[in-house]
Amino acid sequence: MSENIPADQSIDAARVPEDAITASILAAVAEHRLPAGTKLGEQALSDLFACHRSNVRRALTSLAAQHVIELQPNRGAFVATPSPEESREVFEARRTIERTLARLAIKRARPEDIAEMRRLTVQEAEARARSDKPAELRLSRAFHMQLSVIAGNSVLRQFLTELTLRTTLILGLYGDRGSSSCAKDEHGPIVDALEARDEARLVALIDEHLAHLEAGLDFDCPANRAMTLAEQLIPQRPL
Amino acid sequence: MSENIPADQSIDAARVPEDAITASILAAVAEHRLPAGTKLGEQALSDLFACHRSNVRRALTSLAAQHVIELQPNRGAFVATPSPEESREVFEARRTIERTLARLAIKRARPEDIAEMRRLTVQEAEARARSDKPAELRLSRAFHMQLSVIAGNSVLRQFLTELTLRTTLILGLYGDRGSSSCAKDEHGPIVDALEARDEARLVALIDEHLAHLEAGLDFDCPANRAMTLAEQLIPQRPL
DNA sequence: TCGCCAAAGATTGTCGACAAAATTTGTTAG
DNA sequence: CTAACAAATTTTGTCGACAATCTTTGGCGA
Numbered sequence: 001m002s003e004n005i006p007a008d009q010s011i012d013a014a015r016v017p018e019d020a021i022t023a024s025i026l027a028a029v030a031e032h033r034l035p036a037g038t039k040l041g042e043q044a045l046s047d048l049f050a051c052h053r054s055n056v057r058r059a060l061t062s063l064a065a066q067h068v069i070e071l072q073p074n075r076g077a078f079v080a081t082p083s084p085e086e087s088r089e090v091f092e093a094r095r096t097i098e099r100t101l102a103r104l105a106i107k108r109a110r111p112e113d114i115a116e117m118r119r120l121t122v123q124e125a126e127a128r129a130r131s132d133k134p135a136e137l138r139l140s141r142a143f144h145m146q147l148s149v150i151a152g153n154s155v156l157r158q159f160l161t162e163l164t165l166r167t168t169l170i171l172g173l174y175g176d177r178g179s180s181s182c183a184k185d186e187h188g189p190i191v192d193a194l195e196a197r198d199e200a201r202l203v204a205l206i207d208e209h210l211a212h213l214e215a216g217l218d219f220d221c222p223a224n225r226a227m228t229l230a231e232q233l234i235p236q237r238p239l
Numbered sequence: 240m241s242e243n244i245p246a247d248q249s250i251d252a253a254r255v256p257e258d259a260i261t262a263s264i265l266a267a268v269a270e271h272r273l274p275a276g277t278k279l280g281e282q283a284l285s286d287l288f289a290c291h292r293s294n295v296r297r298a299l300t301s302l303a304a305q306h307v308i309e310l311q312p313n314r315g316a317f318v319a320t321p322s323p324e325e326s327r328e329v330f331e332a333r334r335t336i337e338r339t340l341a342r343l344a345i346k347r348a349r350p351e352d353i354a355e356m357r358r359l360t361v362q363e364a365e366a367r368a369r370s371d372k373p374a375e376l377r378l379s380r381a382f383h384m385q386l387s388v389i390a391g392n393s394v395l396r397q398f399l400t401e402l403t404l405r406t407t408l409i410l411g412l413y414g415d416r417g418s419s420s421c422a423k424d425e426h427g428p429i430v431d432a433l434e435a436r437d438e439a440r441l442v443a444l445i446d447e448h449l450a451h452l453e454a455g456l457d458f459d460c461p462a463n464r465a466m467t468l469a470e471q472l473i474p475q476r477p478l
Numbered sequence: 479t480c481g482c483c484a485a486a487g488a489t490t491g492t493c494g495a496c497a498a499a500a501t502t503t504g505t506t507a508g
Numbered sequence: 509c510t511a512a513c514a515a516a517t518t519t520t521g522t523c524g525a526c527a528a529t530c531t532t533t534g535g536c537g538a
Contacts, residue, residue: 041518041520042519042520043518043519052492052493052494053493054492054493061297065301065304073499073520073521074499074521075500075501075519076519086393086394093392093395093398096335096338097336099335153328153331153332155331156331156335159332163394280488280489281490282488291523292523293521293523294522312491313491313528313530314490314529314531315489315490481537481538482536482537482538483534483536484535485532485533485535487532487533488530488531490528491529493525493526494523494525495524496523497520497523498521498522499518499521500519500520501519502517503514503517504513505515506511507510507511507513508509508511
């Protein structure tokens with residue numbers, strides 16, 4: 001018997017070059033290293049990953065299907081730039097799905113699941129303490145994804161995979177200013193409610209958490225998009 | 240100014256061959272013309288649509304991303320065969336999403352929206368009266384999709400597009416026997432509740448409707464999959 | 479007669495080359 | 509000095525051919 005191959009794409013260590021490309025781009029977007037609007041040229045990527053351009057092409061179409069990038073005919077691939085309207089819809093969809101995931105998770109969470117959630121909140125707090133933004137983003141996303149794993153519905157889990165990524169893009173575009181967003185530890189109380197099997201409290205906390213995230217967005221000041229040359233070459237002085 | 244091109248793929252009349260292929264396969268699956276497990280050969284499709292094999296390839300990867308077909312490496316593309324577990328998850332996801340869509344639709348439905356819903360139920364009843372299964376399936380799906388259009392959230396609408404298709408596949412595999420499923424007009428009362436802006440009733444009706452569909456599944460008797468040669472050549476007599 | 483192995487055929491996957499389109503660069507006129 | 513036009517370059521899209529893999533067919537021996 002041959003070993004089972006995990007269906008989900010894990011960061012790095014990919015079986016085929018196509019997966020390495022998608023994983024790298026996904027990770028870069030998830031950690032705010034690739035700003036919205038960045039052009040992803042085919043040749044640049046095929047050079048980087050030392051593979052044929054057809055692999056790059058497949059990876060890009062796959063990412064486009066997840067709304068992580070946008071394909072413009074005869075123009076190329078760009079990191080997606082969600083509109084304010086789209087952002088609203090993404091948050092609404094997230095609330096819907098995470099509410100259900102929370103209810104499911106309450107019924108199924110085992111002690112080790114809760115311990116894993118707790119561990120993620122601790123690691124996230126550590127990352128925040130040392131101002132490691134990429135790790136913080138990654139762990140925050142992992143927290144929400146872990147909830148979907150516990151819930152045990154792979155369809156909803158896959159939807160949430162896409163939605164959390166799009167949320168990260170949105171935060172990069174419209175949020176993160178004013179130290180709002182994930183400043184405090186909002187995940188800790190969520191684990192508490194999950195451990196207490198307090199469904200009403202858990203759902204309320206998640207709703208609040210997502211509402212808080214969304215309320216922190218500022219659509220009038222869309223910074224953090226792909227920088228032009230001028231912005232990159234003429235650095236504005238820090239306050 | 241050039242005209243805007245509708246982003247959603249409509250049946251037939253496609254801009255590029257790739258869209259024609261995806262639309263045709265989607266329509267065939269949505270009307271139970273393509274049973275689960277059917278092999279979709281690349282050359283067969285490129286002959287049918289008189290296009291290059293690369294177009295077929297793109298169409299197939301797109302369909303695989305929507306879980307309508309399954310791509311097996313070095314083996315080819317097959318119409319997806321959802322497992323009982325996957326079926327349960329799809330229905331759970333549908334309930335979650337349609338509940339929210341119902342609540343949103345109540346807030347936004349205009350008179351002409353309700354008229355359109357009513358019109359779809361009438362057409363569906365007519366199709367059922369003349370035993371036009373494909374039209375019935377198509378119109379039933381259109382009913383649910385129209386609810387998502389009224390709700391005005393394109394993210395959730397796209398999720399539902401995928402879920403309704405997968406549901407149709409599931410019904411073809413495990414359902415439709417014993418004249419259950421869409422035998423009665425369950426859509427009519429839904430429109431009534433929507434028109435009355437009765438949120439509790441609307442949500443309850445949709446929950447019931449989906450639960451009824453799911454309850455009609457029979458996982459022990461997975462008929463209607465891709466027929467083997469023997470099944471196709473030796474017809475069993477009708478009762 | 480049944481099961482196993484090998485060859486032939488068909489299908490999928492990969493690659494490089496060319497065509498089409500867009501972007502950039504350079505030039506010239508106003 | 510600016511704007512507009514044209515050439516050159518870069519980038520994307522398409523195609524056909526070949527390699528790798530799987531499936532089927534035919535043959536052999538137990």
